[in-house]
Amino acid sequence: MVRIAVAGGSGSVAREIIDALVATNQHEILLLSRKDAPPPEKAVPGVTWVKANYNDVEQLAQVLQGVDTVLSLIVVHLDTGNVAQRNLIDAAVRAGVRRFAPSEWATSSISFEYMPWYAGKAEIRQYLEDLNKDKKILEYTLFQPGIFVNYLTYPYQSAKHVPMMHTPFDFNKRRVLIVEGSEDVGVTLTTAEDVANVVARAVEYEGEWPAVGGIKGTELTVRQLIQLGEKIRGGPFNVEKLKAEDLKAGVLKASWIPKLEHYSFSPEEAEALSPKFVAGLLLGKSAGAWNVSDEWNRLLPDYQFTQAEDFLTEAWRGKP
Numbered sequence: 001m002v003r004i005a006v007a008g009g010s011g012s013v014a015r016e017i018i019d020a021l022v023a024t025n026q027h028e029i030l031l032l033s034r035k036d037a038p039p040p041e042k043a044v045p046g047v048t049w050v051k052a053n054y055n056d057v058e059q060l061a062q063v064l065q066g067v068d069t070v071l072s073l074i075v076v077h078l079d080t081g082n083v084a085q086r087n088l089i090d091a092a093v094r095a096g097v098r099r100f101a102p103s104e105w106a107t108s109s110i111s112f113e114y115m116p117w118y119a120g121k122a123e124i125r126q127y128l129e130d131l132n133k134d135k136k137i138l139e140y141t142l143f144q145p146g147i148f149v150n151y152l153t154y155p156y157q158s159a160k161h162v163p164m165m166h167t168p169f170d171f172n173k174r175r176v177l178i179v180e181g182s183e184d185v186g187v188t189l190t191t192a193e194d195v196a197n198v199v200a201r202a203v204e205y206e207g208e209w210p211a212v213g214g215i216k217g218t219e220l221t222v223r224q225l226i227q228l229g230e231k232i233r234g235g236p237f238n239v240e241k242l243k244a245e246d247l248k249a250g251v252l253k254a255s256w257i258p259k260l261e262h263y264s265f266s267p268e269e270a271e272a273l274s275p276k277f278v279a280g281l282l283l284g285k286s287a288g289a290w291n292v293s294d295e296w297n298r299l300l301p302d303y304q305f306t307q308a309e310d311f312l313t314e315a316w317r318g319k320p
Contacts, residue, residue, distance in 0.1 A: 002068035004203060005030040005097075007052065007088055013105055013192070014073040015044075015161035020196035022046040027203065032063065054084035060091030067092075069099040069203055076103050076120040085124050089131070093138055099209060100140045102128065105195070107289045108144055108214070114283035129211075141202070141213035144292040145195045146188025149217060149308045152229075153315040159192040166258040168282055171229050171316065177254050177278070179286035180241040183223040186291035189308040190217030198296050198303065205299060214293030218308035222285070228309055232316050244286065247279040 004021060006014050009031035021029055022045065029047045037049035053059045054074075064070065070092050074084050085102060092100050102124045112118040128140050152171050154164040168177035198215050220228065230237050240254050252275040260274040284290065297305070 001026050001028070002203060003028045003030070003066050005032055005050075005064055005067045005070045006073065007032040007054075007070060007084075008073035008075065008103065009033055009047075009049075010035055011073050011075065012159075012161040012163055013195075014071075016159065016192050016196040017071065017073070017199050018044060018047060019160065020193075020200040021203065024200055024204075030063070030067065054087055057087045057091045057094065060088060061094040064091055064095035064097055067095060067097050069101070070097050071101045071199065072103045073105065074103045076124075077117040079103075079120055082120050082123050082127070085120070086127060089124075089127065089138070093131070098139060099203075100128070100138050101143055101199075101213075102140065104142045104144050106144065107146070107284065108292045112284075112289075114280045114287065115289070116280070117277070139209050141209040141211060141295075143195070143199060143202075143213050143215060143296075145190035145215040145217065146290050146292045147190075148192050148195070149189040149306075149311055150192050152189070152308075152312055156315065156319065158311075158315050162192045163261070165261065168258055168278060168285075169225065169229065170256075170258065171233055171312070172319075174229070174233050174235060175238040175240070175256065176226055176229070177240050177242060177256075177258075177282060178222055178226075179244050179247065179282050181244075182286035183226075184221050185286055185288055186219050186221055187225060187285065188214075188216050188219050188290060188292045189225075190215055191306045191311055194305050198300065201300050201303065202296060207299065210295040210299070212293060213295050215296045216292055216294040217305045219291060220308065225308075228312070232309075232312050242282065244283065247283050250276060250279060252279050 004027050008014055010033040021027055031047045031049050032052040050063055112122050131137050150159040151165045151167050152169055154166050194217050195215055226237055246253055257274050258278055260270040260277045
């Protein structure tokens with residue numbers, strides 16, 4: 001039994017992970033949030049809610065006393081200057097925390113050149129690497145699952161907490177946007193449930209955490225993913241191939257644009273940002289950013305991952 005602190009714990013991915021941790025009935029869980037605790041009737045069973053001040057290292061260090069593992073799910077693009085995560089790391093060191101997982105939960109360790117909203121992840125990776133440069137001060141892992149396969153059931157909800165996202169792979173309307181020439185680039189698809197379950201097992205893992213912690217549910221090429229979609233949805237997809245040079249110039253020459261939906265953006269902001277977000281997503285995918293490694297698969301060989309074909313076949317069964 002260990003004491004676990006989940007920073008940004010009121011977010012959707014955090015809730016998936018907290019549910020998996022609570023289900024083990026083996027840990028003391030602290031949910032750190034900037035928000036006030038909800039009323040008792042809305043409290044998360046088995047979890048202690050702590051209002052955290054991420055600008056105060058001393059307060060955070062007091063909160064983290066006796067904590068073995070910190071899982072950060074702070075929204076990176078909202079953490080200006082990485083103040084919250086840096087302070088959280090400093091507080092973890094001060095409190096004697098053994099393990100730390102920074103806010104990753106997505107792409108591989110390659111450059112975020114095309115996805116500037118993830119730039120903070122690269123800076124925190126370097127911060128942790130520098131911290132351990134001379135000797136191991138804080139054990140950490142970068143949990144990287146690729147794309148949540150749940151997103152491919154949009155607009156139908158297929159995760160308990162993670163909201164669906166409209167992506168360039170639109171199974172609902174049988175259409176796809178890709179970068180010209182990227183058909184054979186690999187993509188990792190992992191269910192939100194599998195990610196949460198792996199984290200719950202990683203917390204109990206007795207060996208040393210790997211610095212890079214890939215979680216690979218299913219690996220498919222873009223071409224194979226399109227073929228899978230056509231098989232599951234029972235008909236051909238309209239595949240629009242966009243030129244990389246246009247996307248790099250911020251021009252999205254497509255007949256449709258996936259709608260960016262995130263609680264941190266107003267509808268007007270989301271509409272304005274959608275073309276740039278989709279362009280970056282497509283360029284990142286074509287560069288292989290969404291294909292991750294399999295460190296946790298190898299460290300947890302008994303865990304059976306849900307395969308994308310099985311998950312999507314069941315999710316789309318009976319859907320128009």
